[in-house]
Amino acid sequence: MIRLPFLFFARTKITLSAFAWLKVIVLMLAPVALYADERPRLISTDAGVTELIFALGFEDDLIAIDVTSQLPEGFPALPSIGYHRTLSAEGLMSLNPSVVIGSEHIGPPSVVSALTQAEVKFVQLRSAKSSDQLRDNVLTLADALDQKEKGLRLLTTVDAKLAELDRTNLAGERIAFLLSMDDSKLRLAGEGTSGQSFIELMKAQNVADFKNYRNISAESLFEMQPSVIIVAGSDVESAVPSLLEANPVLTHTPAVKQKRIIAVNGATLVAGLSVSAINEAIRLTQALSNSPALVVQANN
Template sequence: MHPQFAPQTWPRRQWLAALAASGMAAVWPAWAQQRGRPVRRLISVGGALTEVVYALGAQSLLVATDTTSLYPEAATRTLKVGYLRQLSAEGLLSLQPDALVGAADAGPAVVLEQVRAAGVRVELVPAQHSFEEVLRKVETVGRVTGREAQAAQLAQRLQQEWAQVSRQVAQASRRPRALFILSHNGSPMVAGTDTAAHALLTLAGADNVVTAFAGYRPLTAEAMAAAAPQVIINSTQGIEALGGVAAFWQRPELALTPAFARKALVTMEASHLLGFGPRLPSAVQALHRQMLQVTA
C-alpha cells in the first residue's frame, strides 16, 4: 500500500475519505460501514427527514442539514451542506458524520456512494407520496438514531391524526376541481399525475384537473381555460416569486377560469404543503378545509 494511504498514520475518518476519493473504495470491506456503532454525528438531507429528527428529540446528533430543511425554525440555524440534489462528498465527509439520512432524490448518486465507501451509514427513504412514506421516514430516523421507542410513539400519534383527517375528507359532500401551480423559480408550471402535488390534492379530497401528463409542465392559456379549475393551489413561496397575490391574479391565463371569478386561491408554506413529513395530516386537513371554503 502506498504510504500516503497507510491507515496507521492517519485518523480513521481521514483515511476512509482518502480511500473513497482514490477510487479504491470498491474493495474496502463491508465492516467499514460500522452499521452497528451508535450514531453520534448525523447529517439530514431533506426537509421532512429533518422534521422527524426534531420530532424524535434527536437534534443534538445533527451536525448539518440541507437547504430544504427549514422546519422547525431551529433547523434554519444548522450548518448547511447545500441543496439535497447537489451534495459534495468532500463537504459531507469533512463533517465526520456517522450516518446520513435523506430523501430518495438526494445526490448525486456517485457522491452518496463515496460517502458510503468512507464508512458512513447512508439511509434513503423512497418517495411514494403517501402517508406510508411518512411512517417509513419516522421508522428510518428512529432506527438510525437509536430512538425506536420515540418513533413508535410518534407513528401511533400520526396514525390517529391521519384516521381523523381521512374521515373528514371522506365525509365531504363534494370534490373541488383543483389546479396546482409550481412557481418557486418564477416560471409557472402545473402539476400533472405522478407528483407530490397530485397526491396531495387527491388526499385532500380534490380532483386534479390536469391528468393528461405526468410531472410538471407549462400550461397554455387555452388549456388552462379548458381545465376549468374551481380553485388554484400554490405555495406561499411560489406566490412571492410571482410578485404577490395581486400580481398572480393579473396573469392573463387565469382570467377564463372559474377560480378567477372567486379569486379562489389556497396557499401554504412549501415544506408543509409538499414535504410529506410529520405535518402531512395537518397539511391535508388545512388544504381540505380551505378548498371547500373558497369554492363554497
C-alpha cells in the same frame, strides 16, 4: 489492586446471582467511553429528511443540512453541505458525522459508494409520495437511530391526522395545483409530483392529465375549469393577488368565481409528503368545507 475473592470458587457452581455480580463488576471496571451513550451527529441531505428529523424530536442532534432544507424560525443556523445531488464525500466526512441520512436522490453515485463503505451509518429514505411511504419513513428512521418508541409515538400522531383528513375531505373537487415561481408562467402539477400527492391526500381529482410539472398558459388552465386552485409558494400573502393580476383570465374559472383559490406554504412539499403537508391539507379541507366561498392563505 482490586481483589475479587467472591468471583472465583474452585469446583463451585456459579449461580445466576453470581453472573449478575460479574456483570456489575465488569461495567464498573470498564472505561466510561465503552458504555456511555454518545449523542448521534446527524447530517441531513434532503428537505424531507430534515422535516422528519424535527418531527421525531432529533433536531438537537443535527450538525449540518443541505440547501433545500429549511429550519424553523428561531432555530440556530447550521452548516450547509450544498445541494443533495452534488455532494462531496470529503466535505461530509470532515464534519465527523455518525449518521448521514438522505433520499434516493442523493448524489453523485461516487458519494453514495463512499458513504456505504465509510465507518458511518448511512440511511436512505424514499421520497414520500403517499401517506404509506411517509409512515414507512418514520419507522425506518426511528429504527436506524435506535428510537423505535419515538417512531411509534409519531406514527400514532400521523394516523390520527390522516383519520381527521378522511373525515373532512374534498372528494369531488377538481383541483389545479400551481407552483408560484414566476407569475407569468403557470407551472401545473401532474402525475408523480408532490402536488399530485397533496391533492390525493384530500381525496380530490387533479385537473392535469400529464406527468410531472408542466408550464401551461392561463387560457389552458381556464379550459380545465378547476373548482379549486392551490398556489404553492414562499410568499403566501401575495401569491394569490400576484397570480390573478398577472393572469386575469383566471378570474373566469369556477375556482376564482367562487373564491376557492388557496395559497399554501410550498416548503412543506419540497421533498414529498410530510407531517407539515398533512397539517396543511387538514387546514385547507376544513376551511373549504366550512365556507365554500373563501380565499384561504395558509402559512404554517
